[in-house]
Amino acid sequence: MTKGPRPQAPVSCPIGRAVGLLGERWTLLILRNANLGTTRFDAFRAELGIADNILSSRLARMVEAGLLTRVPYRGSGRTRHEYRLTTAGAEVLPVLHALAVWGQEHTESPEPAAPMRVIHQQCGQVTTPGRVCDHCGEPVRREEEAWVRPWLSSEPTVLASPVRTGS
Template sequence: MKTQPSIPCPIGRAVGVLGERWTLLILRNANLGMTRFDAFRAELGIADNILANRLARLVEAGLLVRVPYRDGGRTRQEYRLTAAGADVLPVLRALAVWGQEHTEPYEPTEPMQVIHLLCGQATAPGDICGHCGQPIRRTEEAWLRPWRSDEPYPLAEPVRP
């Protein structure tokens, strides 16, 4: 992963990679399986030039990789999560908890939930299910965002080199 080597503080280096507007939301969506430019744009309402810039920076930093796909007669690019991008998950979970506790939505809504797919129950974000006590692997975690859907979104698996 390319970062600014002149910054000695790891928090400063992380903010250098993750701190731009839209970046964490793009990574949230990538962790939930979104891969295509048009889908990111539609979900986030972000301008094309800004989205292209953020995606390029995330590819350069090693959090996403470009993977070609065919769309009719055209070759286009998907943006797939890497292991480094998947490792942002605890940051996203922490932001979700903080946002739930310290901010208010514009309209009342049910809170986001982390669902342990093995037992089907909501649990606190973390490595162990608070309901069944079993470890929660990435492939066994889904996010229920009731303002978007009644169905939980399983987390995407990162691309393996």
């Protein structure tokens, strides 16, 4: 237990509590990739370049915090586990949107061109990351949202769906 506001300190401010859970060193980046469909240990490691002991402890803490769930799957006969988004993890999306907008506006990209874009698949148009489509004015539902990250690929990536937590 740290003294800083890190692991779920009982602070009154919801921002403080959110920062306590989400503000650790890799958590938001793991959630970004999980929202883009990454589920497996190897994939997180390869995409993020994070050391595996740290990834391991981070994933465990995120499962404990209810941001991810560990679900078994069968990878060629052998039973393994993958990390799927919970609704709490999926609902970090507005935070990621806000960070993306701020990052585009206030930080310098190493590559000159090709910023990240969000596509509202229902109308097929580019929109700024947010709740409502700039183009058609409709609310952007998560199943209709795709991200284009030109530095990786020109293909859009549809957001991953959270696992259905019974209730």
